[in-house]
Amino acid sequence: MSGQKYTWYKGDGTSMSRLDRFLLSEEWCLTWPNCVQVAQLRDLSDHCPLILT
Template sequence: DFNAVRSVDERRSVRDRYRSSDHIPFNRFIDDNALIDLPLCGRKFTWFKGDGRSMSRLDRFLLSGEWCLTWPNCTQVARMRGLSDHCPLVLAADEEDWGPRPSRMLKCWKDVSWYNLFVREKWNSFELDGWG
């Protein structure tokens, strides 16, 4: 956990005591390990001080080139903060849409006496137009 930003643009504060050289060791680590820092979607900063006067982008996914070749359409998305002063990040892979998942059930449902009637009523309640 570096608790560091990569550039001056990733930090905003009322007191601008940020030294421009603070980001150098973090950037060196990223470069030395050939890591990729994906662009952040959803918001610019991921950490907010309680009074709202300071904010930084402290959270990020750092990915290997191999990962990016396997998952070429990855994005990192910052979600809304909850109780924490950090925004949760989601690493999303834009996968193919194969349509709805097939219907499945647990075998134990067959032992419930009203199960067949329940399923039949639900299936019959759908109104389909065309050849669906």
């Protein structure tokens, strides 16, 4: 994963975690072997939006 180190932040900033992920099939990974999961900056939510590129 690139981008943000963590995907979830507690409101007061005292706790962070990598809670969010993509679930992909083996066939999908073989078809697109260079895909990258990117955690974007969070805005309104305590979770970061994830993009699969």
